[in-house]
Amino acid sequence: MxxxxxxxxxxxxxxxxxxxxxxxxxxxxxxxxxxxxxxxxxxxxxLAGRGWYTYGLVAFLILALHGITLDMFGISVVLTGACDMNLTHNQKTILLSTPFAGSIVTAWPWGFAADTQGRRRALAFSLWGSFILSTLSTFSPNWIVLAVLKFGSCGFSSGTQSLGFTLLGESCSQKLRASLIIIVSTSLIITFGSYIVIGYLILNLDVSFDLEFITFSNWRLLNLVFTLPLGLSATLLGFIYESPKYLVNAxxxxxxxxxxxxxxxxxxxxxxxxxxxxxxxxxxxxxxxxxxxxxKSLKDQTVPLFQPPLLYKTIQLFYITAVIYSTNNGFFIWLPFVMDTFYSGYNENATAAAGVCDMIVNSNKLDAGMETCVGTVSELVLWMAVAQSSVYTIINIGVFSLSRWKKSVFISLMLFCFACGVVIPAVTDRIASMILLEGFMISCVCISIIFSYYVDMFPTSYRGMAACLGVMVARGSALVGSNLVGSYLDSHCTTSFYAWSFYVLSGVVVSWFLPPDNVKRESQ
Structure with missing residues (x-):
């Protein structure tokens, strides 16, 4: 070939x-x-200005990224209702890991497709493929088929994040770029709260239809609803132009x-x-x-990223990306389960355990003696999700207003994440420890900022590949992070938070050497 x-x-x-x-x-x-x-x-x-097309492109990207977010992270809510599958802890871990695994395997091909076939064509394959496979996963007869289809759907959707940000960055002027990326990030923060609310409403419905090979229950309906943004964004892609910068470069x-x-x-x-x-x-x-x-095409498109003068940029951005995703996604994917066990542990033994670590350990002991599957999302998870989304949205608005100082903002947020992680093990107040846990995951606000550097620091010929490999690093580190959280947090909780906090601090040190903000130049 x-x-x-x-x-x-x-x-x-x-x-x-x-x-x-x-x-x-x-x-x-x-x-x-x-x-x-x-x-x-x-x-x-x-000179092309800003107007309906610019804002329509932003709206399209928001919808597409909402779709892949729900496809990848929504499974953690979906599985809370999948009682009919009788999932073990190990099977849940595998199912929660497959979205990341799918993204890792396909990131390199998506980067090659973006830089050789165009951003728009690659996006079309990414969105339609993920929509079709994610829809089919709704009708999975067992957990193995569900895992395979989620692996495939997230494999297709893995290119959407990097391709979408690249298309936005190459279709909007530098004056708008940082602001628009922050707007997209703000909307993604709201996604978490929205999918918990939707999950709460649907999982508490009495849905049961016998389709012979499966029983179509509430969790399947929820999974189907989560696929809708993918299908809609794939349809709307017909109104989006190819990146003009890619065309000039080609x-x-x-x-x-x-x-x-x-x-x-x-x-x-x-x-x-x-x-x-x-x-x-x-x-x-x-x-x-x-x-x-x-x-040879793949080689020539990839090797320059790992040779001077791009080598330093590649290592720097990949390391920071790994820190952000392993920290945030590692805890984020388990948050509905952590919140539910935290809630049940508090109700059962409030006096003996009030801190995060003690509560998780005690609640896991309680869960070990339970044989029934609840199949719903508790109100505590619902309200915590809404509160988290609201607070993160406010923070993003603040970040948006400070977009000219994105490096300074980035470092400040990562330092706050480090401080929260260090303090968590020592706090025994229930409310305070939960606030600190949410603060520890504030690194999610940094995701859009770091991907804006992929647009700024790499030349057009290698930008798509760099961003897609960055997604591969992101998903790989998220996969490692989610498995470590799932298997290590309940047995070595205090050590985990301390180790992870200093890992975040190392990311701060590396971030110090990112390009300066150049506020004077941008303000001219």
Whole structure:
């Protein structure tokens, strides 16, 4: 199998700077009689303005990311109602791990597809594939089929996060980029509260339909509802254009200009007044793939990320990504179970155990003697989810207002996460310890910030691959984190929190060397 064509270096012609530096940077070709002004890509995006298309793209991305979030994390709520499957603790652990495993296996191919076939085409395969497989998982006759289908659906959806952020970053100007990514992040925080509320309402319904090969119960209905954002976002993708920066990088400048004009029109601008006729990318080297064996294409698209000058950036971002995801997702995927056991432990033995660690240990002992499956989500989990979403939303609004200082904000949030983790084992007050536990997972606010660095720090030719490999690192670390939380927290709770806290602190140290905020430049 091969990719059509061969590698061609696309060398930018020699250019002279012209015009007043206070205006848009212009370039002219030497010896050209009809000197058209040549715009940098960022200038071309700025001139496309903002309007309905920009906000529609944000709305599409929010919906798509809600879909993959529900597909991946919703299973933790779904499984609380799957009493008819008679799941053991080990089977639950496997089912909670399969979404991460699927993302790890497919991240590399999605990165290759994004950089060679386009962001939009890869997104279409990602969204439709995940929607179809996730819908089929609703009718799984046993836990093994459910695990296989969730593995596949999350494998398809793994590309959506990196592809979506890349498409947004390459279709909006740098002035808007940070703000829009924070808006997307804020909406994702609300997802957690919304899926707990939906889970609470549906799991408390009396639903039972005999379909011969399965009984369609409330947890299956919940799983089906969770697939709807994937299907809707896949349908809406038809209204989204390909990344104009990808088109320029691939050598299709004419189509890129047409796309920019269409974006201008849908943003409410006058296309006849759009001045851009020539675009230059401010990157030293770009490549276009043609007639190269598939394996060599994959190699040439990946190896540069692990060689100077990109090697340092790759290691730095991958490590920070691993810290965030193993900490946040590792606890997040188990939170409904932790909250439920915390609640039952408190009711049974409030005087003997008031802190998080003691309560988890005592509640697990109580659970060991229980033979019935409750099949619902307790009100405590519901209200804690709503409270968490509300607080995180407020924090994100604050982060949004400080988007010009994203590095400083990022480090501050990670330091707060570290402080909460260190204090948790020493606190014995029930309410205070739960607040600290929520504070420890505040690193979820940092997810969108770190992925904005994937857009900023890598050249267009390797950005899709870098972001998708970043997702692979994210899911891999989340897989490790969720398994460690599930098997290690109840036996070594205090040690776990201390170890994890200093692990977060190491991420803070590495984050210190991220590119500076350049507030002066952005404010000009």
């Amino acid at each position: 091969s990719v059509a064509g061969k590698y061609l270096h696309k060398n930018v012609e020699f250019l002279d700077r012209s015009g007043d530096s206070s205006e848009y940077a212009g370039w002219s070709f030497n010896g050209h009689k009809n000197t058209d002004k040549v715009y940098t890509f960022e200038e071309a995006l700025d 050598g299709n400048v004419k189509k890129a200009l047409d796309t920019l004009k269409n974006i201008t029109r849908r943003n409410g601008g006058d296309v006849s007044k759009y001045p851009v006729r020539r675009i230059v990318l401010e990157e030293t080297k770009t490549l276009r793939m043609e007639n190269v064996p598939l394996w």
